Amino acid sequence: xxxxxxxxKARNISKSFGKAVIALDNVQFDLNRGEIHALLGExxxxxxxxxxxxxxxxERDSGTVFLNGKEIxxxxxxxxxNEGIATVYQEVxxxxxxxxxxxxYIGREPRNKFGKIDWKKINADAExxxxxxxxxxxxxxxxxxxxxxxxxxxxxxxACDIDAKVLILDEPTSSLSTVEVEKLFGIMRRLRKEGMGxxxxxxxxxxxxxxxxxxxxxxxxxxxxxxxxxxxxRVELVAKMIGKDYASLNESVVAGQLGExxxxxxxxxxxxxxxxxxxxxQDFNVKVRKGEVLGLSGLLGSGRSETxxxxxxxxxxGKGEMKLKKEKVHFKSPLDAIRSGIAFCPENRKxxxxxxxxxxxENIVLALQSKRGMFQKISKKEAERLADEYIEKLEIKTPxxxxxxxxxxxxxxxxxxxxxxxxxxxxxxxxxxxxRGIDIGTKAELQKIVIDLxxxxxxxxxxxxxxxxxxxxxxxxxxxxxxxxxxxxxGKEISEExxxxxxxxxxx
Amino acid sequence: MKEKFxxxxxxxxxxxxxxxxxxxxxNGVVSGGDxxxxxxxxxxxxxRVIDIFxxxxxxxxxxxxxxxxxxxxxxxxxxxxxxxxxxxxxxSIVNGNILPGLNGNVVVAIILAILAGITCGFxxxxxxxxxxxxxxxxxMILLVAGRGIAQLVTQGKIITITSDAYYFINGGYILGxxxxxxxxxxxxxxxxxxxxxxxxxxxxxxxGCNPKASKFAGIQVDKMLLVIYTISGGFAAVAGLIExxxxxxxxxxxxxxxxxxxxxxxxxxxxxxxxGGRFSIPxxxxxxxxxxxxxxxxxxxxxxxxxxxxxxxVLIIVICLSQSKEFKEMLTSHKAAKKRKAVGE
Ligand SMILES: Nc1ncnc2c1ncn2[C@@H]1O[C@H](COP(=O)(O)OP(=O)(O)OP(=O)(O)O)[C@@H](O)[C@H]1O
Ligand SMILES: [Mg+2]
Numbered sequence: 001x002x003x004x005x006x007x008x009k010a011r012n013i014s015k016s017f018g019k020a021v022i023a024l025d026n027v028q029f030d031l032n033r034g035e036i037h038a039l040l041g042e043x044x045x046x047x048x049x050x051x052x053x054x055x056x057x058x059e060r061d062s063g064t065v066f067l068n069g070k071e072i073x074x075x076x077x078x079x080x081x082n083e084g085i086a087t088v089y090q091e092v093x094x095x096x097x098x099x100x101x102x103x104x105y106i107g108r109e110p111r112n113k114f115g116k117i118d119w120k121k122i123n124a125d126a127e128x129x130x131x132x133x134x135x136x137x138x139x140x141x142x143x144x145x146x147x148x149x150x151x152x153x154x155x156x157x158x159a160c161d162i163d164a165k166v167l168i169l170d171e172p173t174s175s176l177s178t179v180e181v182e183k184l185f186g187i188m189r190r191l192r193k194e195g196m197g198x199x200x201x202x203x204x205x206x207x208x209x210x211x212x213x214x215x216x217x218x219x220x221x222x223x224x225x226x227x228x229x230x231x232x233x234r235v236e237l238v239a240k241m242i243g244k245d246y247a248s249l250n251e252s253v254v255a256g257q258l259g260e261x262x263x264x265x266x267x268x269x270x271x272x273x274x275x276x277x278x279x280x281x282q283d284f285n286v287k288v289r290k291g292e293v294l295g296l297s298g299l300l301g302s303g304r305s306e307t308x309x310x311x312x313x314x315x316x317x318g319k320g321e322m323k324l325k326k327e328k329v330h331f332k333s334p335l336d337a338i339r340s341g342i343a344f345c346p347e348n349r350k351x352x353x354x355x356x357x358x359x360x361x362e363n364i365v366l367a368l369q370s371k372r373g374m375f376q377k378i379s380k381k382e383a384e385r386l387a388d389e390y391i392e393k394l395e396i397k398t399p400x401x402x403x404x405x406x407x408x409x410x411x412x413x414x415x416x417x418x419x420x421x422x423x424x425x426x427x428x429x430x431x432x433x434x435x436r437g438i439d440i441g442t443k444a445e446l447q448k449i450v451i452d453l454x455x456x457x458x459x460x461x462x463x464x465x466x467x468x469x470x471x472x473x474x475x476x477x478x479x480x481x482x483x484x485x486x487x488x489x490x491g492k493e494i495s496e497e498x499x500x501x502x503x504x505x506x507x508x
Numbered sequence: 509m510k511e512k513f514x515x516x517x518x519x520x521x522x523x524x525x526x527x528x529x530x531x532x533x534x535n536g537v538v539s540g541g542d543x544x545x546x547x548x549x550x551x552x553x554x555x556r557v558i559d560i561f562x563x564x565x566x567x568x569x570x571x572x573x574x575x576x577x578x579x580x581x582x583x584x585x586x587x588x589x590x591x592x593x594x595x596x597x598x599x600s601i602v603n604g605n606i607l608p609g610l611n612g613n614v615v616v617a618i619i620l621a622i623l624a625g626i627t628c629g630f631x632x633x634x635x636x637x638x639x640x641x642x643x644x645x646x647x648m649i650l651l652v653a654g655r656g657i658a659q660l661v662t663q664g665k666i667i668t669i670t671s672d673a674y675y676f677i678n679g680g681y682i683l684g685x686x687x688x689x690x691x692x693x694x695x696x697x698x699x700x701x702x703x704x705x706x707x708x709x710x711x712x713x714x715x716g717c718n719p720k721a722s723k724f725a726g727i728q729v730d731k732m733l734l735v736i737y738t739i740s741g742g743f744a745a746v747a748g749l750i751e752x753x754x755x756x757x758x759x760x761x762x763x764x765x766x767x768x769x770x771x772x773x774x775x776x777x778x779x780x781x782x783x784g785g786r787f788s789i790p791x792x793x794x795x796x797x798x799x800x801x802x803x804x805x806x807x808x809x810x811x812x813x814x815x816x817x818x819x820x821x822v823l824i825i826v827i828c829l830s831q832s833k834e835f836k837e838m839l840t841s842h843k844a845a846k847k848r849k850a851v852g853e
Contacts, residue, residue, distance in 0.1 A: 312724075314723075314724070333723070333726075333728060334723060334724055334725075334726050335726040335727070335728055338726040339726075344724070346724055351718070351720055351721065352720055352721050352724050353721055353724070354718070354721060355713075355714045355717045355718045355721055355722065355725075356717060356718065357713070357717045357785045357786060358710075358713060358714060358717060362710060362713075362714075366710070366714060366722075366725045366726075366727075367725045367726050369707045369710065369711075370711070370725060370726030370727050371726060374706050374707050374708055374711065375706050375707075377705065377706055377707045378707070420725065
């Protein structure tokens with residue numbers, strides 16, 4: 001009987017890359033009609049690899065996949081789509097140089113009766129589709145005009161629009177804020193009702209319990225088990241993912257909460273005085289003190305990342321001025337900012353972070369090298385020491401530092417980029433969605449590192465869509481809306497309601 | 509021993525060097541050993557192998573500069589025209605057509621010609637780095653206009669010169685070896701040292717791979733591009749000097765004609781990804797020698813010159829296939845399918 005309901009069945013799947021990396025070792029996965037099924041595991045557990053194998057991006061070494069009882073072996077994503085599997089990959093793989101509407105309908109363009117592509121219809125349909133996600137944007141503009149989060153929403157909208165039986169979402173919520181996540185869940189629930197099977201990967205356990213029916217856990221490329229969500233307590237779930245017992249995890253949670261008693265901020269390090277930047281932020285007055293973690297909150301497009309970009313010399317200061325240690329500064333390029341002791345871990349790891357064809361080691365030393373200058377070459381020994389230090393500290397999962405970064409799992413790539421900036425030993429560290437795609441164990445670890453760094457006197461600007469994390473790390477918080485500063489919260493005032501209230505328009 | 513071999517074969521220059529040696533060996537066998545014959549006349553080394561190095565020197569110099577340009581993900585198709593400009597300027601000065609006050613001073617002629625090349629490269633760099641014109645279009649401007657400029661310098665004539673000092677650039681010998689070889693060793697050597705001893709190489713690969721992320725990591729992408737196109741222009745000027753010293757004059761229409769394609773081919777044979785990223789200058793030098801030795805081989809076999817082009821075309825196809833992921837997958841999946849069949853799956 002249960003079999004009638006079965007939509008997708010994968011058995012004995014193995015996949016390795018070279019000799020050193022066994023990404024999947026004899027794993028299985030089941031998906032029923034009308035079910036949302038979470039696939040969970042640490043960074044590098046093999047979740048994305050399973051998805052790539054299911055959808056024809058990678059060829060499996062062994063194993064079988066049945067869809068509706070029929071064995072399938074897709075050779076490409078197009079193939080998989082034709083079989084009825086729509087996918088949003090972890091790294092958004094849309095075309096930055098095409099318009100939003102083209103991206104949504106590429107490969108399945110509606111045509112008029114003369115066989116010509118019906119642009120009017122494409123644009124109108126795209127607009128209509130995105131409205132369902134409350135995304136009111138100009139669909140004729142090129143995709144790269146929009147932030148990662150918007151791109152992620154577009155990718156999701158595209159996948160939901162494809163007439164599919166199986167929908168696969170690999171960390172779709174990693175850069176979305178609560179509001180957008182709710183919208184996505186609404187749509188997922190509707191699709192579930194219509195009988196679709198949804199595979200959902202995330203590192204947010206709240207979301208798992210909110211929306212999924214069953215959970216499958218992988219660890220280190222191996223299959224751990226499949227459980228009914230309602231019957232699996234959170235603690236047990238975590239233990240299954242991490243493979244450590246509850247006690248040792250508890251320790252790291254407690255460690256995270258230690259941050260409650262955060263050091264009081266010292267003297268001002270950097271300051272924006274009435275700064276506007278052409279086309280983005282308007283009239284910003286922001287001070288960051290030594291030893292404090294300042295949070296920037298706001299919805300998508302509220303100006304969080306834009307503020308960091310101005311501070312880092314990527315976007316120019318139009319009006320107003322910037323001061324570093326009370327002295328006026330003008331950064332012409334990121335290099336100027338880096339030389340002044342500033343580090344910025346940007347939100348879009350694929351386009352602004354990783355250098356795919358370079359090794360982990362090279363990626364880690366890159367910013368430090370430009371800080372020191374081209375002629376002070378970092379010796380091989382020092383590079384090795386740095387890389388190994390951070391691989392251990394951030395638990396980057398890789399056989400060695402000589403691997404190409406593009407072969408790492410998403411979360412591990414993120415850790416390398418963090419390592420790159422920590423290695424420059426900055427006075428002012430800006431983190432834009434630093435824990436995007438990072439698993440829960442490491443997330444607590446990272447938050448602890450940030451709080452510790454601040455304790456030692458570093459100034460930190462922290463941007464995250466995850467309110468929990470902001471509450472844990474930040475001592476002061478500036479709330480933004482529509483490229484303007486609309487409020488500031490300090491110490492005990494900071495709470496989810498207070499933030500939401502300001503965001504929604506109750507100015508403070 | 510085997511380990512050592514494995515390590516050696518990991519080097520990018522390994523296979524190009526092996527292929528070059530195989531081509532030499534082929535020639536040696538076909539010619540019954542004549543090919544390897546070296547003779548010493550007046551303490552100067554002569555021979556077919558020596559010729560390959562001498563004639564290949566221009567290409568090696570161009571390939572060294574072109575390697576870096578291609579590693580950024582760009583291209584420089586103006587190098588042939590820049591060679592023509594440099595030859596035109598140098599020869600016109602040496603025979604007194606322009607700046608007669610210099611009395612045909614060879615050193616000044618050389619310096620001015622190289623400065624002209626550097627200026628051309630700088631111009632390309634400005635177009636690519638600052639004005640953000642696509643490299644192939646940006647350098648096409650000089651490809652087209654460059655020969656015109658050279659014609660202006662020579663007033664549309666083919667210039668011939670008589671200057672032993674100038675001839676030396678191509679025909680001279682030091683320690684029994686042809687002088688152009690020393691130019692190659694000097695220029696490529698300085699470049700390789702620069703790339704190896706500083707972090708220029710790391711930055712260059714980073715820029716070629718992901719310029720935006722490189723900028724965020726503090727690399728001055730625009731400056732790098734400017735420097736690299738300038739070097740390429742300067743190197744092209746030096747190649748132009750060797751060429752004009754070889755034909756003892758300046759021929760604006762034919763100097764360095766189509767040589768940009770050979771240079772790109774040489775770099776591709778060396779295994780540098782033309783989309784940017786990882787590169788190796790020694791491998792490109794070996795690539796240049798391969799291109800040159802094929803030309804020499806075909807000519808030595810008495811095959812009509814037209815066939816050289818066909819042969820190069822075949823070579824290009826082979827390189828493209830060996831770099832194509834799809835092709836490799838086709839081969840391996842074919843093998844895998846066979847294996848699967850054999851297992852009876
Ligand atoms: N092309 C590749 N070459 C080499 N190793 C790879 C390749 N792709 C993935 N891997 C390795 O396979 C393992 C599993 O990676 P995968 O991307 O499936 O992890 P994941 O569970 O999705 O992790 P994350 O939560 O960080 O996204 C990792 O150790 C990764 O380094
Ligand atoms: Mg993944």
